[in-house]
Amino acid sequence: MVKTRLCELLGIEYPIIQGGMAWIADARLAAAVSNGGGLGLIAAMNADAEWVRNEIRKARELTDRPFGVNIMLLSPNAEAVAKVVAEERVKVVTTGAGNPAKYIRLWKEAGITVLPVVASAGLAKLVERAGADGVIAEGCEAGGHIGELTTMTLIPQVCDAVNIPVVAAGGIADGRGIAAALMLGACGVQVGTRFLVADECGIHENYKARVLKAKDIDTIVTGKRLGHPVRSLKSPFSRQLFSMEYDPNYSNEELERIASGSLKRAVEGDEKQGCFMAGQSAGLVKKAQPAAEIIKEMFGEAEKILGSAGQWIK
Amino acid sequence: MSTLSKVAELIAENAGVDAKEITMDTTFEELGLDSLDAVDLVMACEEQFSVTIEMDEALKTVGDVVRLIDSQKA
Numbered sequence: 001m002v003k004t005r006l007c008e009l010l011g012i013e014y015p016i017i018q019g020g021m022a023w024i025a026d027a028r029l030a031a032a033v034s035n036g037g038g039l040g041l042i043a044a045m046n047a048d049a050e051w052v053r054n055e056i057r058k059a060r061e062l063t064d065r066p067f068g069v070n071i072m073l074l075s076p077n078a079e080a081v082a083k084v085v086a087e088e089r090v091k092v093v094t095t096g097a098g099n100p101a102k103y104i105r106l107w108k109e110a111g112i113t114v115l116p117v118v119a120s121a122g123l124a125k126l127v128e129r130a131g132a133d134g135v136i137a138e139g140c141e142a143g144g145h146i147g148e149l150t151t152m153t154l155i156p157q158v159c160d161a162v163n164i165p166v167v168a169a170g171g172i173a174d175g176r177g178i179a180a181a182l183m184l185g186a187c188g189v190q191v192g193t194r195f196l197v198a199d200e201c202g203i204h205e206n207y208k209a210r211v212l213k214a215k216d217i218d219t220i221v222t223g224k225r226l227g228h229p230v231r232s233l234k235s236p237f238s239r240q241l242f243s244m245e246y247d248p249n250y251s252n253e254e255l256e257r258i259a260s261g262s263l264k265r266a267v268e269g270d271e272k273q274g275c276f277m278a279g280q281s282a283g284l285v286k287k288a289q290p291a292a293e294i295i296k297e298m299f300g301e302a303e304k305i306l307g308s309a310g311q312w313i314k
Numbered sequence: 315m316s317t318l319s320k321v322a323e324l325i326a327e328n329a330g331v332d333a334k335e336i337t338m339d340t341t342f343e344e345l346g347l348d349s350l351d352a353v354d355l356v357m358a359c360e361e362q363f364s365v366t367i368e369m370d371e372a373l374k375t376v377g378d379v380v381r382l383i384d385s386q387k388a
Contacts, residue, residue: 098349099369122354126369147350227348 002178002299002306005165006188009113009133010092011066013037014299016178017115017136017167018291019192020070020094021144021277022046023267024203027055029291031062032200036292039092040067049080056088068092068115073100086110094136097145099123101130117169117190119147119154121161134165136190141171143193143231143279144263146221152184159185173281175301182306191298193279198291204269207276210235214282222275223259226252230259233276237262241275317363317380317387324358325376338377345376359383 006015016038018025022045030040040063042055052069059067069085071078074097082103085093093107095116107114108131116127117136124135137158139151147154151170159166168181169190181189195201197208210233220238223230225245232238241259244250259275266274289297318338326333329345336345342352356367359379365386373379 098371099353101369120350120353122357123350125357126353 002182002302004182004187006134006167009165010039012039014295015167015188016295016298017041017068017094017169017188017190018195019142019144019169019190020044020068020096021192021196022072023264024196024201025070026202027058027062029195029198029201030055030067031059032198032291033195033295034059034063034065034067036290036295037065038291038295040291041070041092041094042067043070043072044075044077044081044085045072046075046077047081048077049084052081053084053088056085056090066091068094068113070094070096070117071100071103072096073098082106085112099126099130100132101127104131115167118158119149121154121157124158124162124166128162128164132164134167134187135162136167136169137186138190139168139170140221140229140231141280142169143219143277143282146170146229146231151181155181155184155186171279171281173279173284173298175298175303175305177281177284178298178302179305179309182302193281194285194294194298195291196278197285197288198294199288200291203267206269206271207266207274208288210276211278211282211285212288214278214285216280216283218282219278219280223255226255226259230275230277231279232266233278233282235271235274235276237273238275317383318376320362321359321376321380321383324362325355328355328358336376338375338380340376341374342376343374355379363387 004015014037018033018040020041020043022043025043030042033040044052092113113133115134118124139154140146155168165187167188168186172189173194196211220234221229221231222241262275266276322333322336363383
């Protein structure tokens with residue numbers, strides 16, 4: 001068995017967290033991952049606080065195991081959602097898009113384990129000081145909103161910068177990724193893309209088919225000009241968006257308008273106007289499986305690889 | 315040496331810009347610093363001046379940081 005301090009910290013069997021993918025990570029997926037021995041997450045995205053409360057309660061009906069909520073700090077509802085997770089006393093909160101320092105006390109008082117997603121060593125240090133229990137360091141191989149550094153370079157630098165547990169994210173979709181993450185100093189992984197094709201993931205079949213079909217070179221990063229780069233699968237829509245960013249005839253407002261709502265459209269299966277967010281690891285995702293089977297398979301592989309690591313030492 | 319000139323020097327060192335061109339009104343954006351660069355800059359200031367600066371969205375200009383440092387040193 002692969003056991004790390006993340007298992008103890010979160011009360012889980014396998015040191016794996018499911019990514020807090022907006023419009024995708026709902027109660028059903030979160031509960032399936034938690035029932036499979038990992039930590040499932042509900043993405044609060046831009047949703048209002050009552051939607052989040054309902055999803056938390058739905059997840060509680062589907063699993064007795066711990067799960068968490070991912071809070072997008074730029075959401076207009078962030079403050080209300082921050083209160084709801086404290087009231088509901090969810091086990092874990094992860095945060096994205098900023099610095100959650102002002103909420104950490106509230107969450108700690110509710111007994112919540114706080115794991116901010118960070119894209120630099122500086123931000124990791126800042127949230128450690130603010131009281132975070134660990135960090136999820138996410139490299140730019142990931143899907144959705146991304147930073148600049150790769151997982152390979154970010155993880156060891158974050159590990160050097162902080163004393164709290166570091167979870168690696170970005171580019172991990174199989175046991176090799178898990179093994180590598182542990183070697184870089186992480187004590188667990190966060191995986192998004194591979195769970196897109198989990199049986200319990202409710203996205204449209206068109207979305208799943210695109211992930212399963214994707215090769216290594218099939219993702220593209222848009223949104224750089226707007227200051228918030230997003231990785232998604234190449235499609236006529238994302239390619240068009242990409243080229244418009246280099247066209248001064250389009251204003252930033254127009255670009256924002258076109259991109260806005262495009263993930264939701266992808267989740268609903270809109271092949272023309274949807275932005276199918278996925279990480280570079282999409283090329284490693286080969287078949288649809290139940291979430292529990294994905295977790296078991298990944299850790300079976302990781303155990304094998306780590307077990308034979310002695311062969312490199314002569 | 316004023317707080318501003320010390321902060322300006324720190325920024326110049328880290329962002330590769332001319333310290334003389336930095337004023338209280340210079341924004342992080344004008345310096346080409348994104349939010350992660352701003353975090354590193356603020357932490358470097360904390361170390362240099364032995365103060366604690368709460369990082370939030372309200373910090374937009376060099377002056378915002380300088381005023382926070384001065385208020386804690388006073």
